[in-house]
Amino acid sequence: MEKELIHLSHISKSFGGKVILDDLDLVIHENEFVTLLGPSGCGKTTTLRILAGFETPDKGSVIFEGRDITNLPPNKRQLNTVFQNYALFTHMNVADNIAFGLKIKKQPKSYIDDKIAYALKLVGLEGFENRSVSHLSGGQQQRIAIARAIVNEPRVLLLDEPLGALDLKLRQDMQYELIRMKNELSITFLYVTHDQQEALTMSDTIVVMNQGYIQQMGSPEAIYNEPENAFVADFIGDSNLFPGVFVRDELVTIDGVPFPCVDKGFGKDVPVDIVIRPEDVELVEKERGTISGVVTEIIFKGIHYEMCVEANGREWVSLSTRPHLVGEEVGIYVDPFNIQVMNKPESEDEEAVSTT
């Protein structure tokens, strides 16, 4: 792991009595692509704004390379932000927008011109110097906003839902573009989004937030495959989320039906939450399944079919390339490795699954 660059240390922030962040602690490393992921109101944008310097935390401190910058104004920080709605200066053309930060630093004209050309090349808009920004499309404006930020050679680029206003196809293209830019610039990206697909595609580290708390932090694979609680499981991807009982090591029951698993150490006969990804719910012949049920719905999704199966009065969602007819009796089998056991939430804050 690269060396520590930013430490948000025990940050708390309230607005008008409403707690937005509660004792948040987050470390970001150099050259890392970190995504803050969560539903709206989870505190992710506030975290970014505290780091950028637009908000001051009520408690806690912002450490940048070992230096406390909590009270440093935004114009003195080595970070640049790409805003959700671009915030381009509409009375300037593209080149003047990009040159804004460099002119403040009183860089020589030749340097500025080189930088503008480089930045426009990086974002794929060569030759756009003299265009008026109000005549650009949303995607192009987004690229200019990125160019305007990166010419200042920030140590960290903060991106606040930058793709939120773009259509799906463009959004997917921009995800790859961002990864490419990140690799070319080799700087740290802190990305804020509520789109789990975006987070999974681009990040080195995902920080799942809800109601001002960090719910889980880890690599996209870890977050997806081993969610630590029901909120994370529910927020990241579709999942089958069931209450169950942890009978003993490597055995759980769902609605009284025993399922072997690989988890250990939750105790004996402890109520737990169990998450099974739909792609891990295998529909087999009735006799071979752990339990059996009836297909109630089938939807064609392109790559696969999404099927709902009712078993013991509970609905299981299964993804498969092999369709089953509605009304067909099927067996349900889950590989022990794909059963993820989680502790029941201890506090109300963690139990905010329904807020999505």
Add this chain to the structure above:
Amino acid sequence: MKKKTNGLKKLYIGLIFVFMYAPIALLIIQSFNKSKSRGRWGGFTLQWYASLFQDASIGEAFTNTILLALLSSVISVVLGTMACICIGRMKKQTRTLMMGITNIPMLNADIVTGVSFMLLFLTLRIQFGFGTILLAHITFNIPYVILSVMPRYRELNPHIYEAALDLGASPAYAFFHTVLPEIMPAILSGGLMAFTMSIDDFIITHFTAGAGVHTLSTKIYSEVKLGIKPEMYALSAMIFITVLVLLCLVNRVQGDLDLKAKEARA
């Protein structure tokens, strides 16, 4: 049938315009009438305009009018814009209240505004003169500036200022290089509006001027009291034309503004 209603429509519009503009047209025609008698056309002349420009007291009134309009519009633009920025950041309830309060002077009858200014200056024992007129003009101009600047300021992306800070600008630099240029068209149009209002005003000036200081409008009034001279037609015609040109300018600036806003949204 269709043709007939169309004819009626045109006649109606024609009548409206005649009633609206006939008096002014008459005034302008009379200002070129050689004959001093209003009932008779004595041939075309520019002599009334010529004697107007030779009259020192009218020259002085002209200087006063322009100076007042300039100073009051510039000062009210500065104050009005600052007010917009503060009001724009208020919570919705306070903002609505503040906007209501600032709009009252615009709706208030000029005569009431004028008399209350006179009372206020008398109470405070302020010497009547150019200064009191200026104060009054600034006061009644501010709402027009706010009315023009406020919508544009509220429309402004709040992140523009933050983006400038983020790129290293000091708060002052960020304001003067990003926020101000973005709302400049609205400020200009508000300023022109204020300038026009100031030139246009008679009643409030009349009550706050005191003895000896005249603007063009109070000058015309005092001259007309003594007996109508054709020079006054010429003067009135010139004021009308000036205000007309200014109003066209205001509309032009606002038109450009709307166009720009449309483009930005597109």
